[in-house]
Amino acid sequence: xxxxxxxxxxxxxxxxxxxxxxxxxxxxxxxxxxxxxxxxxxxxxxxxxxxxxxxxxxxxxxxxxxxxxxxxxxxxxxxxxxxxxxxxxxxxxxxxxxxxxxxxxxxxxxxxxxxxxxxxxxxxxxxxxxxxxxxxxxxxxxxxxxxxxxxxxxxxxxxxxxxxxxxxxxxxxxxxxxxxxxxxxxxxxxxxxxxxxxx
Amino acid sequence: xxxxxxxxxxxxxxxxxxxxxxxxxxxxxxxxxxxxxxxxxxxxxxxxxxxxxxxxxxxxxxxxxxxxxxxxxxxxxxxxxxxxxxxxxxxxxxxxxxxxxxxxxxxxxxxxxxxxxxxxxxxxxxxxxxxxxxxxxxxxxxxxxxxxxxxxxxxxxxxxxxxxxxxxxxxxxxxxxxxxxxxxxxxxxxxxxxxxxxx
Numbered sequence: 360x361x362x363x364x365x366x367x368x369x370x371x372x373x374x375x376x377x378x379x380x381x382x383x384x385x386x387x388x389x390x391x392x393x394x395x396x397x398x399x400x401x402x403x404x405x406x407x408x409x410x411x412x413x414x415x416x417x418x419x420x421x422x423x424x425x426x427x428x429x430x431x432x433x434x435x436x437x438x439x440x441x442x443x444x445x446x447x448x449x450x451x452x453x454x455x456x457x458x459x460x461x462x463x464x465x466x467x468x469x470x471x472x473x474x475x476x477x478x479x480x481x482x483x484x485x486x487x488x489x490x491x492x493x494x495x496x497x498x499x500x501x502x503x504x505x506x507x508x509x510x511x512x513x514x515x516x517x518x519x520x521x522x523x524x525x526x527x528x529x530x531x532x533x534x535x536x537x538x539x540x541x542x543x544x545x546x547x548x549x550x551x552x553x554x555x556x557x558x
Numbered sequence: 559x560x561x562x563x564x565x566x567x568x569x570x571x572x573x574x575x576x577x578x579x580x581x582x583x584x585x586x587x588x589x590x591x592x593x594x595x596x597x598x599x600x601x602x603x604x605x606x607x608x609x610x611x612x613x614x615x616x617x618x619x620x621x622x623x624x625x626x627x628x629x630x631x632x633x634x635x636x637x638x639x640x641x642x643x644x645x646x647x648x649x650x651x652x653x654x655x656x657x658x659x660x661x662x663x664x665x666x667x668x669x670x671x672x673x674x675x676x677x678x679x680x681x682x683x684x685x686x687x688x689x690x691x692x693x694x695x696x697x698x699x700x701x702x703x704x705x706x707x708x709x710x711x712x713x714x715x716x717x718x719x720x721x722x723x724x725x726x727x728x729x730x731x732x733x734x735x736x737x738x739x740x741x742x743x744x745x746x747x748x749x750x751x752x753x754x755x756x757x
Contacts, residue, residue, distance in 0.1 A: 518754055528726050552753055555751055
């Protein structure tokens with residue numbers, strides 16, 4: 360150990376990074392406690408993070424940009440499929456739908472839904488989180504068509520909704536108590552691949 | 559016309575029916591204005607309907623039973639398919655998913671979602687609305703298997719989720735702005751029937 364007359368610098372990342380993290384965490388905590396994205400204010404976030412409003416405005420132009428970064432942090436990066444087979448990649452991607460590592464997401468995400476339809480800016484915020492995930496799924500389907508694993512005439516956007524919808528309605532509202540979310544990804548992918556029409 | 563010395567009876571349905579309707583309407587109005595099913599009280603409903611609490615308890619054992627009837631009234635009866643072809647029946651049923659005649663439903667239903675996962679009684683309430691609709695869909699699929707239109711080995715519960723999920727996520731949160739809900743039912747049904755795997 361070394362002794363010094365100056366106050367020790369806190370270890371690790373620079374102070375501006377720690378302030379940004381505290382601001383993101385404060386935003387997510389307030390949302391998880393029931394603040395709506397409509398009602399949450401930069402003032403409240405600053406107070407909760409223990410920083411001044413100027414610290415927030417130095418990094419984000421406004422509330423929506425901060426919410427965007429906070430929700431992206433909450434959701435994490437879209438999963439990266441292994442790229443060996445379309446079936447395997449689809450099961451990986453479907454399994455990640457609505458799966459949240461951060462427990463605050465289960466409180467925040469369903470409550471966003473009524474708001475995104477009311478407000479175009481909030482809808483844009485929601486889409487900025489969802490579209491990168493859709494893009495990964497779309498690319499796996501396109502690759503499957505190129506490689507001849509999937510029909511050339513398949514309806515890509517509808518197939519994405521068929522893969523996503525069942526997991527979202529199960530994870531968000533447990534739509535059908537007889538469906539187990541752990542086995543659902545493989546069951547959905549296999550049924551989507553095969554179709555239901557007789558022979 | 560007959561004249562009488564007594565006060566005229568109001569025309570139409572008996573008073574008890576009109577009171578019940580006013581109670582249902584008051585419940586739906588309060589929910590549409592933002593009351594949660596957690597917070598809404600029999601007192602508030604009685605006050606809004608202009609009746610005493612005893613009038614409510616004469617007809618319903620408690621709040622949950624009243625909410626059940628109010629939500630069933632809101633959603634209406636499940637649609638009845640024509641029964642000519644599986645494809646046509648599925649398009650009818652998928653088109654009805656998340657479609658609400660009563661504009662209050664668009665305000666009430668999405669806000670129920672965060673609550674149904676928190677509270678087993680509210681989940682039971684939600685399921686009592688959803689299961690009759692699932693039952694109609696399930697019966698069309700079973701009929702399709704019996705008649706040889708659909709594969710005998712199809713995964714019925716998963717197929718129901720594949721048919722329902724896309725419409726619900728589009729109607730409730732406009733999940734993908736590139737999907738038009740008016741053409742989605744036929745596109746979903748055709749893709750579910752055919753499957754996506756290459757010939």
